Amino acid sequence: MADDGVLIGFSDHFEHLRLDRANRHGLVAGATGTGKTVTLQILAQGFSDAGVPVFAADVKGDLSGVSMTGQPNDKMLARAQAMGLPINPAAAPTIFWDLFGEQGHPVRATVSEMGPLLIARMLELNDVQEGVLSVVFRAADEEGLLLLDLKDLQAALSYAAQNAKALGARYGNVSATTVATVQRKLLVLEDQGGANLFGEPALALSDLMRTDGSGRGYVSVLAADRLITSPRLYATFLLWLMSELFEELPEVGDPEKPRLVFFFDEAHLLFRDAPRALLEKVEQVVRLIRSKGVGVYFITQNPADIPETVLGQLGNRIQHALRAYTPLEQRGLRAASDSFRANPAFDTADAIQALGVGEALVSVLDERGAPTMVAKTMIRPPASRMGPIAPDERAQVMAASPVRGLYDQPRDRESAFEILQGRAAKVAEPAPAAMAPAPAPRVAAAPRASNRQGMGEAFAKSMLRTIGSTVGREIIRGVLGGMRRRR
Incomplete structure (x- = not known):
């Protein structure tokens, strides 16, 4: 990580994501197997090195490697040498979370916090059913x-x-x-x-915004390989988390660096079949949360998966290779290429299709907040380990976790x-026995008591x-x- 931001890779110069523009959100897109997860890993560790806490969902288990020191192979060393970049293997401070409490600390929210709109979305309720819930x-x-x-x-x-x-x-x-x-x-x-999500102790947002003794931000990794099989639950939980950040954090404007960076993997699940009310909520949160010092980065296969009202707010973009075999894919390719500031040196649409694994088109916001000209970029090798870690290694990280013991046991108050x-x-208790009272004199009937309960x-x-x-x-x-x- 250089002084001017998070190092992404090398084009004809080093490409950096500026920290003072990182809260303007971003997009990492590309077909399966083109290198999105590695790009997510280097961004997460780069922010961590800069003292910025990170929250990211680990859909395939590969992101867990950020917690272990890297072991560069010959291919990685050759890439680093071609870029003129030294590799300094290092791990990022990491906290593992898991809705099911198996691969990380349990993460919970209360029913009241979640709200009827989000729960209706989770349950796929229609308008009438949502009204009854309200x-x-x-x-x-x-x-x-x-x-x-x-x-x-x-x-x-x-x-x-x-x-x-x-x-x-x-x-x-x-x-x-x-x-x-x-x-x-x-x-x-x-x-x-879904029952695992609701209850206490509920997640405290402050535990997602921790730094270690050396000032590095903790990378909070949510184990989502099982959670992703329930896509509505996955998307609703992450949207709730973004909403909580938006509601609880104070306004800070445009800080020198974000207070937190939030990575939303498989982002298309958030928008698939979403009702208009929910889309409006997402748009509002994305538009306004940057003033709270939070950067939101969506990871998905195609930019066309993101509604235009949201896509237009994502200033920092990293586009891996796309394939365009079908009419739908071709429309997605055009949408991706048209979203970049053109480079006269190449055709953007052709370049996207010709990218190899570990290569991307990169455009980030400059010091004026304007997007830079798109550049063909070789993504740098990560300093931490690529791929998933072993169960015993995960257990070691959890044993040293700063939140160990805070969430592991449920509470039922x-x-x-x-x-x-x-x-x-x-109501079920019988009335106490009493002596029969003497007959009372006959009086006028009292007004009838209300039966309302x-x-x-x-x-x-x-x-x-x-x-x-x-x-x-x-x-x-x-x-x-x-x-x-x-x-």
């Missing part, structure tokens, strides 16, 4: 019930199903059939491992499910009926997003 959210919110994990969500959904008429009179039509559909989709999500269960138990009372009674008829069956499972912040 009603359940509102009712729980007004009752002051914490929604932390799936038990809390299912408790609220059970209440909604059994008291649909009362809720409908207050919030609009709530169909018990619609609630049941949402509950069935929650079971599918749970089978995919009192929240919506426990509170409502307690209310149900009180609060959410807690109605839920308590309905829960008693449910428990009485479904002993031994687990009824408190699911996912609910909340509009309230974590308490």
Whole structure:
């Protein structure tokens, strides 16, 4: 890493990504096997060396090598020599995370933090189902019930199903059939491992923004090789994380270097079949989060995978080879070539198709914030190890982790499910025996008391009926997003 930024590679000069323009976001694109993961690795380690924390999803397991000192082979040494670049093998300080808690520290969010819009996206709900989910959210919110994990969500959904008429009179039509559909989709999500995402201790963003004793930024690597098999869960989690950064971090304008760089691999999964409301949210976050000092870099096969409203905000671009055999691929090739500032020395579209492995077209923002002329660039060799690490090496990194012990054991404090269960138990208690009172004189009838029940009372009674008829069956499972912040 040179003083003027993160070293990417060599064209007719060394190509650097300026740190003071790194929060203007970026794109790494290219067909499978063209070198995107290595490019991601050198960028992550370059930012780390500059004192910038990094968060990246490791879809194939290859990025884990950033945690180990590199072992240059003859091909890497020859490439470095051709570039006039010395190789100084080194590892980056690394924290491993895993939604399933197998290849890294568990990473969790509360149901309330996730929100109804994102959970509806995760469950592939239609507008009507999403509306019912929002009603359940509102009712729980007004009752002051914490929604932390799936038990809390299912408790609220059970209440909604059994008291649909009362809720409908207050919030609009709530169909018990619609609630049941949402509950069935929650079971599918749970089978995919979604239950691991919700609960406490919830991830503290400060733990993604750590530096080590020498001032290098930690590279937080999310194990996503299993998570990617549930693409909606994967995309929703990363979007939630970006949204949390946007909401919690203060404005800093354009800093000398980013506070955090966020790499979103397989980015097309975020936008595939996304409803308009979600696309607008992504566009808003990408547009505004740079003023919080966060750079977002999308990694995907083709720039055409990214909506134009988002693509236009990605100032730093590294384009690996693309193939154009089909009409769709040809349109993607044109979109990729047209997005660069042309170089009169070559035709951009032809150059993209002719690139070899480890080569890319590079255009970054200069000191004025304008894109540089596109250049054919040989990507530099990484200082850390290429490829995945062994399980025992991963265990060693986790044993030395600065967050060891903070997230490894789940916590289940009192929240919506426990509170409502307690209310149900009180309703079930028999009234104490008492002596029969003396007959009272006949008086005029008092005004009739209201039969209106609060959410807690109605839920308590309905829960008693449910428990009485479904002993031994687990009824408190699911996912609910909340509009309230974590308490």
